[in-house]
Amino acid sequence: MSQPSPNSDGVDRLLADFFKSQMPQPWPSAPVPEGSLAEPSSLRAAPEPRRSVDPGRRPRLTLAVSVALLLGALWVMSAGSTPGPRPLPARPGAGPNDLISGGSAKLPREFDRKDKEEDRDKTGLKHGPITFP
Amino acid sequence: MPNASAKGSGPPSGSARRAEFESLYELYSREVWSLAYARWMDSDLALDVTQEVFLRLWKQWEAGDEILNPRAWLLRVARNLAEDYAKSAFRRYGTQPPELLNGVRSRQPEPTELLEKAEIFAQLRAVLEELSQADRDVLTLRYGLDYDANTIAELLNVNVTAVHMRLSRARQRLAERLATHEDFNPDLTGEKGTKP
Numbered sequence: 393m394s395q396p397s398p399n400s401d402g403v404d405r406l407l408a409d410f411f412k413s414q415m416p417q418p419w420p421s422a423p424v425p426e427g428s429l430a431e432p433s434s435l436r437a438a439p440e441p442r443r444s445v446d447p448g449r450r451p452r453l454t455l456a457v458s459v460a461l462l463l464g465a466l467w468v469m470s471a472g473s474t475p476g477p478r479p480l481p482a483r484p485g486a487g488p489n490d491l492i493s494g495g496s497a498k499l500p501r502e503f504d505r506k507d508k509e510e511d512r513d514k515t516g517l518k519h520g521p522i523t524f525p
Numbered sequence: 526m527p528n529a530s531a532k533g534s535g536p537p538s539g540s541a542r543r544a545e546f547e548s549l550y551e552l553y554s555r556e557v558w559s560l561a562y563a564r565w566m567d568s569d570l571a572l573d574v575t576q577e578v579f580l581r582l583w584k585q586w587e588a589g590d591e592i593l594n595p596r597a598w599l600l601r602v603a604r605n606l607a608e609d610y611a612k613s614a615f616r617r618y619g620t621q622p623p624e625l626l627n628g629v630r631s632r633q634p635e636p637t638e639l640l641e642k643a644e645i646f647a648q649l650r651a652v653l654e655e656l657s658q659a660d661r662d663v664l665t666l667r668y669g670l671d672y673d674a675n676t677i678a679e680l681l682n683v684n685v686t687a688v689h690m691r692l693s694r695a696r697q698r699l700a701e702r703l704a705t706h707e708d709f710n711p712d713l714t715g716e717k718g719t720k721p
Binding site: 425 | 576579696699
């Protein structure tokens with residue numbers, strides 16, 4: 393292997409100096425990708441990890457509350473608009489006191505109990521006191 | 526060269542992934558920079574390409590792709606990015622002035638030695654730009670990173686003999702070209718104006 397010439401050595405040194413001078417000094421640290429959930433490195437602090445937030449959570453919650461309020465209002469309204477006690481159909485042997493205490497009104501004939509079965513056949517409705525759940 | 530990327534069974538944890546990322550950066554970022562630099566002889570551009578290459582690596586991981594040969598992948602992406610990136614940058618901003626490329630920013634009067642060195646470097650740069658990219662790849666890895674011929678051959682996926690030939694040819698060409706320049710002295714410690 394031939395000895396390198398002084399000129400060759402000079403070129404080597406020149407090239408080494410040149411390329412090394414082109415390299416960034418100090419060498420930069422690794423980039424921090426966006427959204428990285430890694431812990432902070434010793435060279436460079438990583439940004440705080442983002443919390444994953446469901447963007448549709450709040451609207452859904454609002455909708456659920458609205459629907460619940462609406463249903464509650466409807467229930468309250470239906471309960472509040474319940475009519476007073478209906479006049480009960482006359483029972484066999486029922487007197488005026490059975491309708492309203494102290495009252496003297498009588499039921500029309502069509503509410504007479506002895507016609508009940510006949511009426512049931514016609515209307516299919518069940519006569520009797522109305523009960524609430 | 527196995528550059529395949531495959532879907533992994535499950536990604537490691539965030540901290541483990543970050544540690545692996547920084548480890549790969551420490552191992553290969555200079556090589557990536559060297560190849561990017563050899564393309565356009567622009568240090569800042571090479572650094573931008575290097576950062577972008579590693580960010581893309583992270584995005585690949587986020588997409589669920591496990592890269593079997595990170596080194597080969599990084600170098601391949603670096604070459605592609607350097608090719609595309611510099612073209613778009615040059616299209617927008619034009620070429621950089623030589624004094625900026627040398628990294629010597631003269632806001633105040635520089636010592637004479639530094640000025641002379643900067644001038645020599647400018648001449649050297651002009652000659653290097655005339656060489657082929659393959660020659661510049663070998664020179665950058667050899668003189669920038671102090672890699673031996675075997676390592677360069679493995680990195681560039683070429684024959685070791687080819688590396689030796691390119692080195693020898695490039696050095697000879699440089700010596701011839703620089704010898705024609707007046708005031709050039711390859712030995713920087715030598716006197717000014719001495720021709721070899």
